[in-house]
Amino acid sequence: MSMPILLSGARKLVRSAEMKYRIASSDTRLLPDFIIVGAQKAGTTSMFYWLSKHPQLKASAAKEVHYFDGGLDSSIDNYAKGLSWYKAHFPKYTSLREGERVFEASPLYLFNPNAPKRIYELLPDVKIIVMLRNPIERAVSHYFHEKRRNREPLTLYEAIVTEEQRLRPYVDAGDYKNPIYIQHSYKSRGLYLEQLKRYLDYFPLKNILILSSEDFFREPEKCMKQVFEFVSVDPNYRLGHLKRMNVGSNRSAIEPEVYEYLKDYFSQPNADLYEFLSMDYGW
Numbered sequence: 448m449s450m451p452i453l454l455s456g457a458r459k460l461v462r463s464a465e466m467k468y469r470i471a472s473s474d475t476r477l478l479p480d481f482i483i484v485g486a487q488k489a490g491t492t493s494m495f496y497w498l499s500k501h502p503q504l505k506a507s508a509a510k511e512v513h514y515f516d517g518g519l520d521s522s523i524d525n526y527a528k529g530l531s532w533y534k535a536h537f538p539k540y541t542s543l544r545e546g547e548r549v550f551e552a553s554p555l556y557l558f559n560p561n562a563p564k565r566i567y568e569l570l571p572d573v574k575i576i577v578m579l580r581n582p583i584e585r586a587v588s589h590y591f592h593e594k595r596r597n598r599e600p601l602t603l604y605e606a607i608v609t610e611e612q613r614l615r616p617y618v619d620a621g622d623y624k625n626p627i628y629i630q631h632s633y634k635s636r637g638l639y640l641e642q643l644k645r646y647l648d649y650f651p652l653k654n655i656l657i658l659s660s661e662d663f664f665r666e667p668e669k670c671m672k673q674v675f676e677f678v679s680v681d682p683n684y685r686l687g688h689l690k691r692m693n694v695g696s697n698r699s700a701i702e703p704e705v706y707e708y709l710k711d712y713f714s715q716p717n718a719d720l721y722e723f724l725s726m727d728y729g730w
Contacts, residue, residue, distance in 0.1 A: 469508070469535035476534040479507070480548040481574035481678050482566065484646070485557025486636055488588040489580035490660040493691050495552040497671060500687070503680035505543065507536045507551035515566050516559035517624050524624070526565065533569075548678050558636050559623050560645060567649035574678060575650060580660040581730040582637025582717070583709040587701060589633050598630050604705050607712075610634050634712060640720040659728050664691065 469476070483491050492510065499506040514533040518525035525532065537549050556562040557577060566573060580588075590606055593599035599606060610633055617628040636642075646655060656677045663670045667689045675682040713730065721727045 466535060470531050472539065473531035473534040475539045475541070477537045477540060477543060477549045478534060478570060479537065479550050479573060481550045481576060482556065482570075483550065483552035483554070483576045483578070484562070484566075485554035485577060485642075486579060486585065486639070487554040487558070488585050488592060489554070489578040490663050490691075491552050491554045491578055493689070494576070494578060494663070494674075497667070497686055497689055498550065498674065501675065501680060501684055503547045503684075504678070505538050505547055505549045507549075509536060510551075511553045511555075512536050512551045513553050513555065515562040516553060516555040517561070519555075519624075519626075519629065521624050521626055526561075530569070546680065548680055550678070555629065557642050557646075558632065560621075561623060563645045563649050571649075573650075573654070575646060575655045576674065576677070577643065577646075577655060577657045578660050578663065579639050579657060579728070581728070582634070582639070582713045583706065583730065585637050586633040586709060587705070589636065591699075593630050598626075604702060604708070606631065607633050607705065607708065634709070637713060638716050640716060640723055643720075643723075657724065657726075661728070 483494055485491060495506065495510050498504050512525075512533065513519060514525050514528075514536075516526075536551065543549070556566070566575075586607065587603065590599065590603050601609070610631060613631050614628055614635065617623070617625040622628060643655075643657070656674065658670055658673070668686070671686060671689075672682045675684065717728075717730050
């Protein structure tokens with residue numbers, strides 16, 4: 448047996464043992480004060496790691512816990528693992544000092560229809576952070592994300608035009624953990640208003656901070672200060688150099704027909720979103 452395989456096996460054993468300990472000690476662990484719920488490909492990874500630099504903010508052990516959406520493995524339901532499994536991802540009470548906050552980020556929570564109710568039932572007072580990106584650019588980025596992982600055989604135009612047909616069986620069945628629903632929902636994830644309304648069915652607007660990823664990356668320090676104020680930590684803490692995380696590198700030229708199609712598709716949903724939020728993002 449080769450050394451890399453041995454090392455991989457050893458790491459898995461260590462992670463398994465650590466998780467067993469964390470679950471066993473779950474009664475001594477905290478729940479999050481706020482959650483970054485999405486959207487995917489809108490800067491949530493950068494947000495998570497930048498927030499982790501603040502001395503008053505304690506991140507979950509894994510960036511994407513995937514509890515309220517059930518996880519990415521269609522054969523395993525993380526939500527069914529229960530509260531002890533979820534709490535295992537967070538720090539102990541004894542490690543938290545006054546004024547510190549705990550958080551996680553799972554960008555599938557915004558898109559998964561089950562997540563808002565599940566979050567509310569466990570954490571009715573939790574604060575929610577939503578990052579919204581131009582849905583055209585988000586869809587294109589999502590497509591190339593799937594291409595990098597060899598999970599998308601279609602061209603970009605084919606994928607976006609046939610999306611409803613591909614997703615319909617899983618939407619009709621409520622099978623929100625199916626890989627097709629998760630991986631090929633390029634346009635659907637950009638229908639932000641219907642996703643936000645699901646959260647507003649449970650949480651007051653004052654508990655939800657909505658940011659555009661364009662503003663976030665254009666003026667990161669200003670946006671991070673806004674987030675610090677929202678979660679009630681020192682807003683004047685300076686993070687220093689902010690490196691953008693999880694940037695795709697396989698993007699190729701996009702056919703004009705793709706942008707024409709997506710611009711037309713998102714025209715009315717974007718207009719409805721702007722009216723609802725009294726905010727024009729200029730998408």
